[in-house]
Amino acid sequence: MAHQEDHRSHRIGWLRAAVLxxxxxxxxxxxxxIGVAAxxxxxxDILLAGIAGLVAGAMSMAAGEYVSVSSQADTEEADIALEQRHLQEDHEFEFQELAEIYIKRGIQPELAKQVAMQLMAHDALDAHLKDELGIYERITAKPIQAAFTSATMFTLGAAMPLIATFIAPPAQIIPIVASFSLFSLAMLGTLAAYLGGANIWKGAIRxxxxxxxxxxxxxxxxxxxxIAA
Incomplete structure (x- = not known):
């Protein structure tokens, strides 16, 4: 049977936005x-406040994620353009720089130079982006994906306490909303930890x-x- 590895780092982008x-x-x-009910x-009025908070929060999350991840994408694009210019202006220096990276990782100098030479012959820019700058296509910034995922998941998360408020007797809104929301948070933490390959108890408790x-x-x-009012 062939050995198969199930890595999860490719989930970092959307998983972070979804959980957040x-x-x-x-x-x-x-x-x-709970604050309004208290x-x-x-x-x-409680439902009105909750719905208004849902709409405002979803838009805020979408805008915040888009701006934040767009800034990351801009930085990555600037680094890519800078690395392209360096390769054009001083190819030999970039070769030595890449070989030195491999030497520091424990590869023998001669072999490190051979590896650097072959990788640069295949795709010099890709080799430097991955091994010098740590930019990988599978985890690169995706602003629209992050904004949509974050806003959608915020809405789904916010729906939980709103549903609890709608079905709870007026006198029991606070304990029912708190219990339902804490249960939802525990399930979210467990699921996020499971998808990320982390400890589920730690994720739930956090x-x-x-x-x-x-x-x-x-x-x-x-x-x-x-009381003041």
Whole structure:
């Protein structure tokens, strides 16, 4: 049977945006709902605040991811253009630079020069992008993908506490939303850890802890402002 390796680094781009979006959707909207509910607000006002938060949050996530990842893409493109110019202006220096990289990794000098020579003969730019700059096509920045994934997952995450608010009795909105949201966060952390090949318990506990902290602080703020009002 042929040996098969199941690496997961190719999932970094979309997995990061998906987890960030869903986590932010659950935590921010659940916290918003709990904070508003703690101020003794009607269910209609709580739902209105939650829906407004969903729309604003999804657009904010999309815009933030697009701008952030676009900046990364711009930097990568600038590095690619700079490396192309260096190869055209001083090919010999770039050859020595690549060979030195392999020597530092433990390859014998003569063999390192042979490897560098063959790789540069095949695709000099690709060799330098991967081994000198660490730019790989499979993990390169994709702004539109990141924006769409983040906004979509934020919406799906935010839907969880909104559904809980809609079905919960008015007097039980806070405990039901908190329980439902924490369960959703635990499942999200478990799934993200599984897809990334990490420890699922660590992933679940991490997102649940921060979700609990956010909801607790927002509930405290809601009660304080509710009393003041």
């Amino acid at each position: 979006g869903a986590n932010d959707g659950i935590v921010s909207i659940a916290s918003l709902i 101020a003794h607000t009607s269910r209609e 997102v649940t802890f921060w979700g609990t902290l956010a909801m607790g602080l927002t509930a405290t703020a809601g009660k304080l402002f509710g």
